[in-house]
Amino acid sequence: MDFTRFMNKFNEIERQLSPTSALRLSFDNISPETEEPPDGNKRLWGVPVPPFVSDKVVSWIEEEFNEAPVFYNGNCVLKKVESVRMIDRYNTKNPTVGTLYLTATHLIFVEPESNKETWILHMHVASIEKLPLSTTGSPLLIRCKTFLSVTFVIPKDSECHDVYTSLLKLFQPVSINKLYCFNYQPAKDDYPKSAGWDFFNLEAEFKHLLVPNDNWTLCSMNEKYELCDTYPRQIYVPKEATTLMLISSSRFRSKGRLPALTYLHNNKASICRCSQPLSGFSARCLEDEQMLEAIRKTNTNTDYMYVVDTRPRINAMANRAAGKGYENEAFYENIKFHFLGIENIHVQRASLQKVLEACEQKSPTMSAFLNALESSGWLKHIRSILDTSSFIANAVDKGVSVVVHCSDGWDRTAQVCSLAQLMLNPYYRTIKGFQALIEKDWLAFGHKFSERCGHIQTDAKEVSPIFTQFLDCTWQLMSQRSEAFEFNERFLLILHDHVHSCQFGTFVGNCEKDRLDLKLSERTFSLWGFMANHLNEYINPLYRPNVDEAIKANLAPQCIKFWRGMYCRFESGIHPREPLGDLLLDSKEHTNSLEDHVQHLTKRIASFKSYISKSAKKLQDATSTNTKVTKEVAVPNEINDNKYNYDKKLSELSAADDDHPLKANNMSFANLSLNAEQTSPPQDLPDEISSVAIDWKPMRNVTACSCSTPFDQFSKKTHCWRCGDIFCERCIDKNVSLPGHDSGKLVPVCRGCFRQMQKSTP
């Protein structure tokens, strides 16, 4: 198959189609074993064609190619290259040889020997580089936004060039409508497209903070984004603020980003955010001054408030020359002005680049690594962000309101505002709260995700790891106070992956308005919906709710650590061999399973006891009155065989009521006997007992799933709750309620167990 011809034709046809008909020849939503084709008529090489592919394309493909294309794991392969060698940095001596598949969405490398697969989503690719030709072939260096960096050595240069050019086309689309999310379909339809989009809304979040109230009110002037198009529609301002004040203040601020409430602490101190004033050297705006005064007045604790400029003083000075700048303390009464010195996006981007270089040193020594880490300045930047956030959090905790801005108020301001809230309020340290925080301070207030993450082809100078730094700072807090967070490191990593993957529409676009215009909530899936289905993976087993209200970050340089799990995630050799987080989470899940089972068995024994004493009484009555009981006797007999129903009922009850142990004792026996009509198989108790694994297979020394997929450092190993064996994510996709569990909640089981359970309960 002439590959270039294919791509040309492909692009030509694609142009003819409307932009929304998402043709990418993406068959990945259709697994080969799907039984019913969505449309009986359309089939291409024995594979059902998705409905969105027009007939025109189908016929064209059929005409053009007589041979059936290759499929890998249900993905139509655009290009397949054999005997490619993959070189990763810690394994330069023995590169693995395998096959490289290029699909519409992924680059997949399969090592036939170990069965190991490396999947690279095109959206994750940060850069592709053709290295100088070597004796073994042409090397192609691919760096990812997830900090994976691999080199594929392709024997033929022409093939390498093919892969290179098509990847260049695929990895960073020109139009936002070509992003992966618009044709992504989850492998199994277990949640609807709408799931997650309605999890958070700004009004509810502010209600959570008891806003609106006597001091703060919802401003309706931005309903159609007239005031500021990068702000949310609902903005909260002081009640005292007049329309004139809002409009003038908005005009006086860069990009119209006027001071608006983002967080109200329970002591009336608030965090407001805005952009820099257009003050230049002497300009002033009375309304803006009044606006800040109005914000100050909402808090009666103190007679002053802080205005925090997160930039270094010198940057702010430079901005004055451009007619921007900072508030003049002489004009604004009762404010205390602070510069806190977080560098701009360009410095941060360069710093990250140096960190990655530090990680990529060939045969590094300890001093070389430490020197490189030091000169990158990354930890310094992380510390200064934490420092600023701590300053804000401390001020608010002490009852002083803070207004925060940087230049445009969407990068550094977003970082420090959200981190300060993370420190102040335990709600934001839960999974839901953290998502709400991102939804509020990042998405609603217009952090430019698409530009900062380089979703589409854009100015490279707009790309910067601002959100990565936010996650890093969160991780720093987590490693200092692990018990205060409900989520774990994996949660942060998944977030980081999907901010860049564009698999979900959540982070697409630069502001709320963009996302509405793109109709993302109708056209794409939400990350929050996806995450809701995997919550159990993100739990921090050491979480203790209500430990502390506010937590403080230790800013000693010794406490700011390099986040190996993020920047060196894919170098499997360097991580702890026995990952504690996973082990503890596993232990926690096992404990839950056992607790549930214990609860269940306790009830079974109790019910058995009560049943026996009951029938004993009956018998005594019967024998004492000497009446021959015939029919009634049959009743307890049947009950004996109907434990299953009984327990089901119990578990239903207990699921509804938190006080279930007590409830169980109050259960009326008579009620049950009425229910005892059906008979279930007599071996139900053994079934129940065997349905819960008492001992789980230890994680140690498990190198591969039963499907022979090898496990590496970051692959999630999941135990089947029924048999206790360990499986990879792909093999453990069934969730059922186990008969041996009291709560009846859905738990993961492996396919084998699932089949067995289906057999026993038809």
Added chain:
Amino acid sequence: MEFADLIKTPKLDGVFLHDPQPLQHANAATVGTLCITGHHLLLSARQENSQELWLLHKDIDCVEKKPSMSQNVVVGGIITLKCKDLRIISLEIKYAKEFFNVSSSLEALSAIQNAELLYPFFYRPMYSILEDGYTMFRPELEFAKLISGVGMGGVSSPNVANITICMPSTSTSTSSVGSIPHPLQNGYALDAAAALVGGIGSGATVLACEWRVTNINKDFSVCATYGATLIVPKAITDEQIVLSASFRDGGRFPVLSYRHDNGATLMRSSQPLSIQGIKRCRADEAILNLVLGRSKKGFIVDTWGKGKSNTETDLHYSQWKKVNRSIGNVSSPASILDSFAKLIEACNETGCSTDKWLSRLEGSGWLSLVLNSLNASCVVAQCLDQEGSPVLVHGAKGLDSTLIVTSLVQIILNPDCRTVRGLQALIEREWIQAGHPFASRHRYSCYTPHQTRNKTSGATFVLFLDCIYQLFTQFPCSFEFSTQLLILLFEHSYFSQYGTFLCDSERERHELNVHTRTTSLWSYLNRPDVLQTLLNPLYEPNANVIWPSVAPISLELWSELYLRWVIDQRSVTTVMSQVQELVTREKELRTQLAGQLATGTAHTEMEDRKWLCPAKLKLVDVQHKCNECPKSLKRADRLNFCKPHGYKLIECMMCQSQYNTQWTCDAI
């Protein structure tokens, strides 16, 4: 000398204590009464709930005096005590005379060199000793285990008080080591056991040579730093040993350190001497050639680096390949201590910038030392495990870097060394009996200025503990002990009420009768209540070799130890206690379930003649036959119960009748 001569002011009121602990507010000072005794410094506020400060004089690393002047007259001052456990405290004294008295007494008391005046010789434990730490790891027994391949460190279960060492029962004559006090005396050969293991050992690539125990050093004349009992190849005569010892620095001839499962042996020695005239030593060559056995090649790993120590000549040791794996640029104990001092200095500076911190951390070179030690150990472990070749490790004198490598190798390779007892045995064998001069090395620590400390001081043992810590962070479930044990060992190696780490060698300990006059640290550690606090809740015995990552990125600063007085380490303890809780809960549930399952299965196991008496939740016998009809009953036909107390209902669906038989369950 009387302590009273040194203590000029035994008691002083109104002393201000400045303890910059992270847990307290900065500048919070407590006022209290200071007492100085022969071994301790006490400071008590004499109030309920107030912490008392107890400090062994031996803990004090250096005393700094800062007199406060008023009109050119000293009116008191601040005494800063920098301790070997890395803590820094200040005492503020308001009177000039007392200020000088206290500081000079503390200086004198902390500098006492006479071992017999140290606290261990005065300390009497308040508890009865369950097992004596001094006899727990008798070299004969440890060597026997080493050779036979039976787990080292006695029984791996921590709570068993009496250790009885089991040799493989098939090895006829050596089987009852426990009952015969010294089965290996008189040069008793261990060939039986060795041959046996050689046959069983997995892979059994190398048949090791035979070994014997020699008492040639019983008066410490051959080698002053070795113990009295040593293990050498069986075919080597005592004369050859003496010759070999004269060829090696300090008389430390090659001795067995560890024997791996596959029969490959790890030896250690000191460097060969380079005195003019001595070119070779045939006895020394003979020892190594015997160790080589049938394997084609062996490795000599030099921990000092090429050209810095003497090496064996290629000509005379042709089958041995030389490998250089130096620990540091200069691997001397003094330079290790320099590095440690720089590290601690950097750690105590919490107010600086991250850049400064990183550059000071780098400048200290400590993590490089850790990395190189791990690296060298991995190389040796690989030679043993994967090549099956014998390895000889030596640095210069064979007292410091050599011991780090040989002991780390054992922790990597041998799962027993990752248990509490195994680690104790390892330290006892590879450090204490092998003659690491604890007293000289730990006389001064990191706070003593460089020019004041003498050349023999060092921080080799700390480096070793740090390396274990690194292994621990990479394999947090493979160690029976927690990092608390390592910290405890760190402290006791510097100052202790126990005699384990006293003196420089077995000879000195022998001369002072340390074993009878003091208590062993192990006797204290192995008390169940103490041990309990030092166990790792996540421990799952791991029989595998643990290969650590030696990438720079994988190393972690041991903040639990180095930062414990400057940065709040409470979160570490809370995490540990939570982990403990979680693991205990999981275990509890498992046992609970096992009980319940027994009950539950009893309900269903009809075919068994067992039935559960629900009143007592005990298993009892039941009859399976209907009393009326001759049919044997089926499961669904029957309904059994024990009415409290003593009835059993047997019901038969066939004849639709029920019977009430008198029956007593054995629970009643």
